[in-house]
Amino acid sequence: MMEHQKVCILIPTLNEEQSIGDIVRGFKSMGYDNILVIDGGSTDRTVEIAKREGAKVVMQEGRGKGAAIIQAFRMILEETDADAIVMIDGDGSYLPEDVEKLLKPILDGNADHVIGCRIAQKGAFRRINLVGNKILNRIFGFGYGIRLQDMLSGYRALTRECIEGIELKRRGFEVEAEMTIECVKKGFRIKEVPVTYRRRKGKTKLSPLRDGLRIGYTIYMLARTYNPLFYFGILGTVFLIAGLATGVYVVLEWFKGVTHVPLSVLTALLIISGIQFLVFGLLGDMMVALQRELMNALKRR
Ligand SMILES: Nc1nc2c(ncn2[C@@H]2O[C@H](COP(=O)(O)OP(=O)(O)OP(=O)(O)O)[C@@H](O)[C@H]2O)c(=O)[nH]1
Ligand SMILES: [Mg+2]
Known part of the structure; x- marks a missing residue:
C-alpha cells in the first residue's frame, strides 16, 4: 500500500x-x-484559511488554472518524492473521501492516470456545462478513438512517471483536456472511476462559452499529429461545403443567364483546396501509421 506521505x-x-x-x-x-x-491571487481569505488548516500555500506566477498546475507539477517533482499526485478543485464540488477510489487503480498497478468521472447530484451541473461537456467528450472520442465519460473532470490522480512524461503548455481551463490527450499520445493508461459531484460553493471562474470553445479548439489542434485524418478531414470538409455552396449558387445564376466570374474562381479554389486538405489527411494518416509501426518494432527489440 502506498503510504499517505507518498501522495501529494x-x-x-x-x-x-x-x-x-x-x-x-x-x-x-x-x-x-x-x-x-x-x-x-485570491483577494479573499483563501490563502489565510488554507495555511491555518495546515496546507502549504504557493502563489502562482502568471494567470490561469493551467499555468498554476504546470508550475505546481514542476515544484512537486523537484521538491518532493511523491509517487502520486491527486488534483482536486478547491470549490467544494468534489469530496476528499473519494480519494481512495482514485488511488486504487494506481496502487493496483492498473492505471497511470485516473479520472474521477462525475456522478452529479441534482443541480450540480449548470445545463450549459452539462451539454458542453457531452459535446467535448464526443469530439475527443471521435478525434482520439477513445470513449471517456468525463475527460474534463477536476478530480484526478496521476503517477509520478505520468507527470514526468507528459508536456503541458495550455495555461487556462484547457489543462484537463491537454493532460488527457498527452496521456493518450504517450501511451499512459487512463481509467475512470465514479466520484460524487456537488454544486460548487462560491463563484465560478469558468466562462462556459469562451472556455468551452478554447477547450474544443485545443482538442482539435492537438489531434494534428495524432489523427491527421480527423484534423485535415474537418478542414477539408469545411472548404468543400463552402465550395459547394458557392458552386450551386453560380450554376443556378448561370441558368438564369447571369455569369459570376470571380465567384466561379473562388468556387474552384475552395473545392481544390478542400480536396487538397483531404489528401493531406490521408497522407498524414499513413505517416502516423508507419511511425507507430516503427515505434512498436523498436520497442519489441
Ligand atoms: N491557481 C489558480 N486556480 C484557479 C484559477 N482559475 C480557477 N482556479 C481554480 O480552479 C478550480 C476550478 O475552477 P472552477 O471555477 O470551479 O471551474 P469549473 O469547475 O470548471 O466550473 P464550475 O462548474 O462552474 O465550478 C477552482 O478551485 C478554482 O478556484 C487560476 O487562474 N489560478
Ligand atoms: Mg468547479
Whole structure:
C-alpha cells in the first residue's frame, strides 16, 4: 500500500474561501499531510484559511488554472518524492473521501492516470456545462478513438512517471483536456472511476462559452499529429461545403443567364483546396501509421 506521505494533494484555488478549509481538513483527517494549494491571487481569505488548516500555500506566477498546475507539477517533482499526485478543485464540488477510489487503480498497478468521472447530484451541473461537456467528450472520442465519460473532470490522480512524461503548455481551463490527450499520445493508461459531484460553493471562474470553445479548439489542434485524418478531414470538409455552396449558387445564376466570374474562381479554389486538405489527411494518416509501426518494432527489440 502506498503510504499517505507518498501522495501529494494539489489544489488550485482562486477566491474559494467558502470551501478550501473543509477540503484541506478533510484530507488531513484521512492522514494526507502533503497538501499543496496553488493560489492564483485570491483577494479573499483563501490563502489565510488554507495555511491555518495546515496546507502549504504557493502563489502562482502568471494567470490561469493551467499555468498554476504546470508550475505546481514542476515544484512537486523537484521538491518532493511523491509517487502520486491527486488534483482536486478547491470549490467544494468534489469530496476528499473519494480519494481512495482514485488511488486504487494506481496502487493496483492498473492505471497511470485516473479520472474521477462525475456522478452529479441534482443541480450540480449548470445545463450549459452539462451539454458542453457531452459535446467535448464526443469530439475527443471521435478525434482520439477513445470513449471517456468525463475527460474534463477536476478530480484526478496521476503517477509520478505520468507527470514526468507528459508536456503541458495550455495555461487556462484547457489543462484537463491537454493532460488527457498527452496521456493518450504517450501511451499512459487512463481509467475512470465514479466520484460524487456537488454544486460548487462560491463563484465560478469558468466562462462556459469562451472556455468551452478554447477547450474544443485545443482538442482539435492537438489531434494534428495524432489523427491527421480527423484534423485535415474537418478542414477539408469545411472548404468543400463552402465550395459547394458557392458552386450551386453560380450554376443556378448561370441558368438564369447571369455569369459570376470571380465567384466561379473562388468556387474552384475552395473545392481544390478542400480536396487538397483531404489528401493531406490521408497522407498524414499513413505517416502516423508507419511511425507507430516503427515505434512498436523498436520497442519489441
Ligand atoms: N491557481 C489558480 N486556480 C484557479 C484559477 N482559475 C480557477 N482556479 C481554480 O480552479 C478550480 C476550478 O475552477 P472552477 O471555477 O470551479 O471551474 P469549473 O469547475 O470548471 O466550473 P464550475 O462548474 O462552474 O465550478 C477552482 O478551485 C478554482 O478556484 C487560476 O487562474 N489560478
Ligand atoms: Mg468547479
